[in-house]
Amino acid sequence: MKTGKKNELRSLAVAAAQMVRQRVRWKQGKDGEHLEKRISRGHLPPDATIDEYNQLIQRILQEAESNVYHYRFGRTDYFAVTSEIDGTSWLVLISAKGIMETAFPPDDMDDYIVQSKYVFLGKLKELTP
Numbered sequence: 001m002k003t004g005k006k007n008e009l010r011s012l013a014v015a016a017a018q019m020v021r022q023r024v025r026w027k028q029g030k031d032g033e034h035l036e037k038r039i040s041r042g043h044l045p046p047d048a049t050i051d052e053y054n055q056l057i058q059r060i061l062q063e064a065e066s067n068v069y070h071y072r073f074g075r076t077d078y079f080a081v082t083s084e085i086d087g088t089s090w091l092v093l094i095s096a097k098g099i100m101e102t103a104f105p106p107d108d109m110d111d112y113i114v115q116s117k118y119v120f121l122g123k124l125k126e127l128t129p
Helices: 003-022 030-040 050-060 109-116
Strands: 067-073 076-085 088-095 099-104 119-123
Touching (some): 003 050, 003 067, 003 076, 003 088, 030 099, 050 076
Antiparallel strands (some): 076 088
C-alpha cells in the first residue's frame, strides 16, 4: 500500500473511531439484534443492556494500544479495532462514516484477521495526532 493512501486511511480510521467514541450509531434496528446475538453466544451476560454493549465498544476505541486495521468491501472502507478487555480479545468493526457494523470476540483473533485479509494500519495511539 502506498504511503499516501495509508495515511489517508489512517485519518479516516481516526475520524470514524472518534465519531463512535462520542456516540455509538447502529444501522436502524441492528443494535438489539447484535446485543441478542452476543448474549446468545455467551459473549455478554444474559442481563447485558445495549448501553453496556455500547460502553464496551467505546472502551475498545479509547484504548491507546488497540490495533487498527483496514478492510475494503466493494467501494466501502471499514475499520476493525481490536483490544483485550477483561481478558477477552474483542473486535469492533465500523464504517468510515462512523456507523457500527458489529463488535464481538473472535474465537482466534489472529486467524480471523488473516482470514478476513485486514490490513494493519497501526496502534490507535500511533494514528491519533
